[in-house]
Amino acid sequence: MLTPQVGENIGLSQQLTTQVDHVFVFLEIFSCEGGIQSYVKDVFQAYLESSKPLRAEVFILRDTPGCTNPFESDRFKFHYFKTTSPLLGRVRMTAALFTHLIRQRPQHVFCGHVKLAPLVGMLCQFLGIPYTVMTYGKEVWEPLPKAMKSSLQKAAQVWTISRYTREVACTVNNLNPVQVKILPCAVDGDRLTPGQKPTTLLERYGLQDAKVLMTVARLWSGDIYKGVDITIQALPQIAEVFPEVKYLVIGRGDDQPRLAKLAKDLGVSDRVVFAGFVPTEELVEHYRLADAYIMPSQEGFGIVYLEAMACGVPVLSGDADGSAEPLLDGKLGWRVPHRDPKAVAVACIEILKGEDQRCDGQWLREMAIATFGMDAFQQRLQQEFLSLSKLL
Incomplete structure (x- = not known):
């Protein structure tokens, strides 16, 4: 028994x-x-x-x-x-x-x-x-x-x-x-808050004076839908307008060698920083590094979009998935075809210009917490x- x-x-x-x-x-x-x-x-x-x-x-x-x-x-x-x-x-x-x-x-x-x-x-x-x-x-x-x-x-x-x-x-x-x-x-608005870019992390990742795009995702070969490869493909076009752009990728997995090779083949390996695994308690300061959170993915929802917005960071998602909800169907962020590097590049350039209300970090945080706090x-x-x- x-x-x-x-x-x-x-x-x-x-x-x-x-x-x-x-x-x-x-x-x-x-x-x-x-x-x-x-x-x-x-x-x-x-x-x-x-x-x-x-x-x-x-x-x-x-x-x-x-x-x-x-x-x-x-x-x-x-x-x-x-x-x-x-x-x-x-x-x-x-x-x-x-x-x-x-x-x-x-x-x-x-x-x-x-x-x-x-x-x-x-x-x-x-x-x-x-x-x-x-x-x-x-x-x-x-x-x-x-x-x-x-x-x-x-x-x-x-x-x-x-x-x-x-x-x-x-x-x-x-x-x-x-x-x-x-x-x-x-989203926990008490834990996730805006703040200055931490100097120690800027130095660690070589991001001083950079426009920083960021993604937090598992880098598994079975999860390529997260869109890290698409964002890497978009970097050359973004760099034409913002030559100081860099892409911080947080996460680990067996797909990293493929992604690193893709960046090298496209001539943007110096723009892509693979940070590896970051513990949950350190994520807030990493979000604060970002000028934009980019994940043209297919998500059931996408809690990371809320986390970024709570930190005052504008966001980009795919347009054929559950990320419509955290972005309030585009009211709070950019939604693009999730496997389209050109669409990702155009949206990233818009975000980095900072002229849209969706780039207003305080407004973005207040809207996200009011709905999803x-x-x-x-x-x-x-x-x-x-x-x-x-x-x-």
Whole structure:
């Protein structure tokens, strides 16, 4: 008989004295960084700040008890299931989750990734517990396997972060649009603020007296849609107007050699600076280096656009994706065909000239925070919890 690992969490039998309102189930949160993980942490923060004293249990398949977790409290209890055998970890989590759902009968279960939806859907349907599946972007842009699709179709709700993802997911996976609720990403305006370009970073990257374009992205060969290569291709045209332009690329991955070769072949390698991985706590000062944030991508939403705008940096995105939302359909930034270097170059030149209202850093920050700040996010989240309670 399988039982939870020692040290994994408090014994389940000891938790029965405390009513649990919700259960969350995720692949991973604290063992890696990315847009999904950032979004989940914002959900947790809003949950903790809810005026109603909600309590939740959180089951995480690929994190360990030793991870840094700032959300451990009497409102959140975490269960970790990472083992050297992925299959064993999944079996253990399934057993622990099933036991917990039987004993506690929470009001609602939130499935944090479509890959976990068949498991959560099976258990919740068997026990008659309503559940919500959280989606983010490209993982639901293509037709899903039958079990995943069925678990989404049978969910009480599906959450997603943009109109674009809702439209694509509903079309390709035959979901009811009424069932799919939009809960966009949030930006922390207290942490992300404008400021002077840090002298130490200007010297580190050789950006003194430069007009700085910047992108923060994974440089994986499977993620070329981020548009770093397109921005590099746009540099020669931009340099004709702004010969001091440089491109700061923050991130790491196996696609960097290809990108470096592309810059060399185009004669702009001296303009492209690969900064590598930058910890989250250092990103604010890096955003302050930028005169423009450039990512002609295909995004489910694009939290990085909000982060840049909160720092007073004008932004450029693709025009056929979920980035319409953070840019308010172009009101807050430039949207261009995402694989068009000439369009990127023209927009970058406009941004660097600084004549458009969308280049007004203070206005840009105020608009972004008013729409996507943590207060707005918390209000949306509380409305969703209220709507779910009406489903009971």
